[in-house]
Amino acid sequence: MQQYTKAFISIFSLIGFSSVAQQTVTDTTKTSKVNQLEEVVVTGQIEPQSIKKSVFNVRVISAQDIQRQAGNNLADVLNQYLNITVSPNSSAGRSTVSMFGLDSNYLKVLVDNVPLVSDTGLGNNVDLTQINLDDVEQIEIIEGAMGVTHGANAVGGIINIITKKSAKHKWEISATVQEESIGDEYALLKDKGRHIQALRLGHTINDNWFVSVGANRNDFTGFTDERGGRDFTAYEGIDLEHQRGYSWIPKEQYFTNALVRYQKNNLRIFYKFDYFNEALDFFNPIVKNELVGLDTYRVSNDRRYDTNKFYHHLNAVGKVFNFNYNVSLSHQKQKRDAEDFKYYIQTGEEAQNKKYTYQETEVLYSTGTLSNFFDNKKMDLQVGYEFVNTNGYSSSLSGNFNGGNQEGVSLKKRLENYDVFTALEMSVTDRFSIRPGFRYSFQSKFEDQWAASLGLRQLFNNGYEARASYGRSYRTPTYDELYTYFVDSNHNLQGNANLTPESAHSFELSAKKQTFFDSGLQLSNTISASYLNVADRIEQAVVAVVPSLQYKYININKYQMWDVSSTHQLTYKNLQVKAGVSFMGISRQLNSGVIVSDDKFLYNFQFNTNIAYSVPQWNTVFSAYYKFNGRQQQFVEDGSLNDPKYILQEIESFGLLDASAKKSFFNKRLDATIGARNILDVINIRSSVASGGGAHSAGTTNMLMGYGRSYFLKLTYNLNL
Template identity: 30%
Template sequence: MKNKYSNCFLLLKLLMWISISTIQAQQTVNGTIEGTVLLTDGAPGAFATIRVNGIKKGIAADRNGHFILSNLKPGNHELQVSMIGYESVRQTIEVTHDKPSQFTTHLKASNTQLNEVVVTGQYEPQSLKKSVYNVRVIDSERIRLRAAVNVMGVLNNELGFRFSNDLTLGTTDVQLMGMSGRNVKILLDGLPMVDRGDTRESLNQIDINSIERIEIVEGPMSVSYGSDALAGVINIITKKPGTEQLGVSARIQEETANKEYNLLTNQGLHIQNVGVTWQKKGWNGSAGVTNNTFGGWQGQSPGRAKDWLPKDQLFGHGKVGYHTETVNIYYRLDALKEDLLSQGTENVNTHQARDQKYITYRYVHQMQGDWKLSERLQLNGQASYTDYQRRTQTTILNLTTGQRTLSLGEGEQDLSKFASQTYRATASYKISSSISLQPGIDINLDAASGARILGSPTINDYAVFVSSTLNPTSRISIRPGLRFVKNSVYDAPPAIPSLNTKFALTSNLDLRLAYARGFRSPALRELYFNFFDASHSIRGNPTLKAENSNSFNGSLAWQVSTKFKSTLGFFYNDFNNLISYGIDPSDPRISMNINIDKFKTTGFTLENVVGWKDIQATVGFSYIGRYNNLLATPDTVTYAGGRLTSFMWSPEVNTNLTYTLKKIDTKFSIFYKYSGKKPSYLATANADGQVSATLTEIAPFHWADFTITKTITKYLTLTTGVKNLFNITRLANTSPDTGSAHSSSGPAPVSYGRSYFMGLSFQWYKQ
């Protein structure tokens, strides 16, 4: 019995010894890395991301750049340190179990964005170099350096972009590569924005403070994005949560309107913004509010009237989402209230003035989700609902008594409503390492109503599309695509095809060639929207035909290193039944939407991106031609100047230059663009129906902005400078009108002149 208990006691001691040894072994087998991330000037790399390659382990540095990685197996581990605006660093470090391994690295500021990751039109996020599309990216740093108050202030010095202003309505339209805004698709996080008229008002109805970057794809994207994408796509991508647990940001900026300014009052431009982000255990949320107040600009207008209308914009957004390693889903609301005030001049006889107020409400709801089922299969779903309303409120003000009464004239009390629903789903499936497939469905439901809308029309567009990426070799990418459309009003072609290709001619030289067929059915605003007031006479045209196009484009990109890239691009677009403004045959005083039989644009661009030491520069040139549609009937047209020219050409030159003075942590930036003269032919007809052509031109002009950005403390940044250095306000125009039904006759308005600004930005993050 004694031996029995003795043996049990020995067995118990053996088990205890094994357990203790195992625990001690587990405690000593793992090691630790203690490190510090610094910038080249010795400042801490606050909130830099540190990852251990090969294992799912990472951490963010604290505000002092310090971090600790624990529970690492002994041996060599490769660390990757990254931080927005700085070049990533990879370094191998040995981990032992007896003492913590020490690690210190310095991050260099990134001088180029040549390896920017893009998402527009891609199966999954990928670098610019790998994309089959020629994509331009305007990142958050460039937006910050521009000190822009709206998207137009960011795009106005980009190649191929031209803006036209309607001073009566206070709206701005955009042209891209010679094509009007109605052929440019504006996306917010990949979902379409809704506009009341043919002008792309939505570009300046997006909170600039919520934008992370802007991606621009030139050329038709009809297969992927459908109607309105004949000229290209502008995808405005909002900010997403980073590694921070809690973040607070704020911005104020004061700007003059030429020489007019009063602090925080109705003269000049005033911006206030505050935002907050939060995330924990996969959940994340953000919210922000921005108020933009523009007091207008008197200019050459008499009395109470102003050349540039006062505008007050109140933006708000909220977002809530949840993500894991395989699922990411979120809901976002963007809201806008915009007030435009047009003050009339005083009638000296009645001492009364007619004032018009344009009130806009826009609510954009969107739900998006990604689900990674496996390494091969990924699903994406998007849904959005836009409620857009614009009210015209006209009053008569008695300047003697101060009493206001409502005006009962035609179109002076009006409410127009536009509702749009978008449902989109795609699946990305990797059949093999060289073949990927992406089928999808796209549903767009549009409705409109109001006193200026003929009836309560709707247009529904249902589409199924499929595209594939084929990589027969490591140097060749081929992406064919087809879109099948069922439109509730118009007969679409049996299939809309596209073909994009990319050839890596050498390790530094890439050739992209593409063809696409375009189809765009007329929008509700073009068919049924009638707009009559004291300055506008526009009638919708329910008999419009759908637009069709054939487009060819390509580019040759030469990237020597991460410091230099040169891209030569070229394009040719041939349109049938392009929708534009013309004269109502029944009343020459009224403009209406008509189909132009033929319209073409062609040209080339050359863009060079250079990063050298503390200098980052972009230098570009473009030469764009627009087809003279009068040549469609040359026998019936007379031209005093001789033979009509097939294409009317216009050059552009732009330069973006930033110099960083690291000793005082300050950036100096100059943004310059030369826009050449814009020629066109004006057609007029006599009583016998004989058409004659007159050459008209809008004068060329130079535009330049200069900014200084200075980091004051870890959380505060000061930005100041001058916009419109050459003090451009109006351009000489030999045409009796500026070529748009929304434009007044005479000189073409560009800006309210040279302005001076100063702003403060605040950012605080808790990891």
């Protein structure tokens, strides 16, 4: 990021203006509550419609929820939701999300229905800390196979981030300053803590035109914990309790975005641009002596990463010949450069700097739908397409890759798919609707794939609703699984260019009851059950034991999951309470190529709740979020060649508690939010899973899950004209 841009963001952020639309304290009248229960959703729908009319079960995270949690990126808010687990990687500075025990390769993350580019694909394995929430209207979550509407890798579900494209006022200007401790480490405007500044401006030019621009800086200075930081000089082997470096590595992020929207009659067009820059520093814990002349210096071999990401999205929605169309064209490019250098700790100088292109991905993407074929409220047919052209590049620096069976070379590959899909939504009666769907995918690398779905919805008297669905989806292999080639004295791990996509089948049943009382009390209760089966799952397996142990990715494993969940919502006057429980069973059959693991079901329990209480006369909302993650179990290979076997190992249970108070001042122009994250001070979770994180060695270790109890203060000044 250029220094001029950084200075621009910092100066204007500290002036005290920002462009988030003015938020009011939650109105607790009966009308507003009904509207809340009837939120409009767009994900997976032929046309935007209320949750009640949707065949799918959709969970919505509102902009108000995000503000109450003072969420700056997607990782800040997702951890509090059932069946969702945010997995931080403190050494890589990134966080990914899993659903129903399936990792981020099985879950698709989208912005305005366009999947986001990531290190290894499109929409999958996305770093949640790189998704800013300043301009978000709501987040929609659908669990289960969504392969018909969203293509490859939407096996576990999808998360769709809907951004703001309008404003209530002619001018909406606001600025945010947020200061946050990282555990017990904090210093104002210095190299301790988390420092956030944001600027946003929205302008309604006339009835047809709307524009907005925004910028955000997030400076995460790292969490030393029991380490000594960048300039720690203890000799290797003397102070093992306090090594050099950080438990959570530092990174500085800049987000900028711009939107232009035009609408007239039935036509709406918008163009959205996002630019993201991230500077991330890795400080090697190994420090050595180096003799220069007559002097001895403490030296370490460090690395820094610089990531630049560009996002272009052009969307058109309208009507032609009585057909409704919705077309998106997107171009995304992500490039990560690395710089290796020697760092002289006593002097702070660098030497022997070498820069590399570490990883690069460029995607040209388009999707479109055509609907309203029958001009009939009882029936609607949707046909659509999705085109994906992905160019991927990884250097040998990011891990050796197999390009034409050559070790240690850079890899550049192109993957393409061209999909067509259709869905038919029929209202058989006023209360019963059915939605079948089918997709066919023409693949450049793999055999052609297909997905299918069937959704049913029935409304009953007295506020009862019932839904049932079936989905068949597929997951295509990642770059690592296809092309990895890593060989040294201890490892021999090879990708497999002949891998085939995985296939998955899911079934869901749910029942919901909404009750409205004359007193203003509202209740919403849901119970659901789901089953997921993944075949031909890709995992590492032993393919040879002589002359050395060799692993290779192959289609060999199986995965089954069943889940029973129940969620409840109570709204009464100024109080809103939500709670949910989930009981899940997971069966993984692992085949190492030498032995096969037990395929019995292992169980996990989760509970979450959040409470919001508003005090209108104080213009204040008090909020608390809690989630309990029960004990997790899994089979891990013990790594012994003499007596190979799978061992049942576990991760201990833990709870996450956040709380905040949001108050408005000066006729709601200034919003102040104060609160705490991770109040229960979770840092390390005891685990008997291998410390290296691999599937082929076992041991006892601690998993770094958080950086302890943190406190934040967020100030937002709103100017609406």
